[in-house]
Amino acid sequence: MPAQERDAEETVWMTKGHVIHAKQEGGQGSQEDGRCRTKNIDTPRTGPPRSFGKVLLAEDTLTRKEFAVKIIGKRALLAGGDRLDVMVERRVLQLASGSPFLVHSAFAFQTKISVFFGMEYMSCGDFSQLLERNGPLDIASARFYTAELVCGIQFLHSRGVIHRDLKPENILVAETGHIKITDYGLALENMHGEQTATGFAGTIGYMAPE
Secondary structure (H helix, E strand, O other), rough: OOOEEEEEOOOEEEEEEEEEEEEEOOOOOOEEEOEEEEEEOOOOOOOOOOOOOOOEEEEOOOOOOEEEEEEHHHHHHHHHHHHHHHHHHHHHHHHHHHHOOEEEEEEEOOOOOEEEEEHHHHOOHHHHHHHHHHOOOOOHHHHHHHHHHHHHHHHHOOOEEEEEOHHHHEEEEOOOEEEEEEEOOOOOOOOOOOOOOOOOOOOOOOOOOO
């Protein structure tokens, strides 16, 4: 995607022929600049250090469609040795468009200092927030969400991808009530047949015992 860097705090980019204008915010809250509103929608993360950047809510200035935009600093990538992980995340985001139970990529680009992933915005938060609001699930709801979760995982596995960081915070909830798996930053590709993964990855408390 064409991208033009105005300064360290401001970026303009094109997607589907329309200009989206977003300013990176230093804190919480929302911001209006006349062309686009942005809002910091980061959530706290736990587990091993990784290349997670801030996430802003951006709005297309013509269609008013909202996107979640993940911004990762290149300096942090190089320092942490996570450059290849970001490329895996990009490819899995593109692959995810084949399943309605995975968060899809809308656009991606880079500037001299950052990498940007534009994704569909899920407005009802994550599954941990849903449980906090509604309490324990009844049997029917548990079956419904489990079925959608399994469909998303099966799609990834059928393409040789394992997620490795599945947890309530990485399951997002749409306005329709359906769920989608997100955050492919720890995913592994080309895991077919009898291949196994031996690396330490994931979030303590949600990692598979093996």
